[in-house]
Amino acid sequence: MEEDTQHPGEPAAEHAVCTRCGVTAESGAPPPTWLCSVENGVRLYFCEGCARTHIRAIEGRLDSNWW
Ligand SMILES: [Zn+2]
Structure with missing residues (x-):
């Protein structure tokens, strides 16, 4: 039985x-x-x-709450 889960060696977390x-x-x-x-x-x-849409807000170091 083959399950399509994480590949070995690949971290499970950090799925961006x-x-x-x-x-x-x-x-x-x-x-x-x-x-x-x-x-x-x-x-x-x-x-x-x-990122393009909000680059100015990001560069201005505003929290996303302000967008
Ligand atoms: Zn997006």
Whole structure:
């Protein structure tokens, strides 16, 4: 019986999910085009589209609550 679960050696955690639109990174790890922001000690990921849309707010170091 073959189960399609995690591959051995691959960390189960850290499946990057866009904080804004909820899209999941296909490879699990966030692509280089994604943006990573740390707010209150929590690591947030933003996909390429969301990062572009909100780049100014991110660069302004505003919490996503302000968007
Ligand atoms: Zn997104």
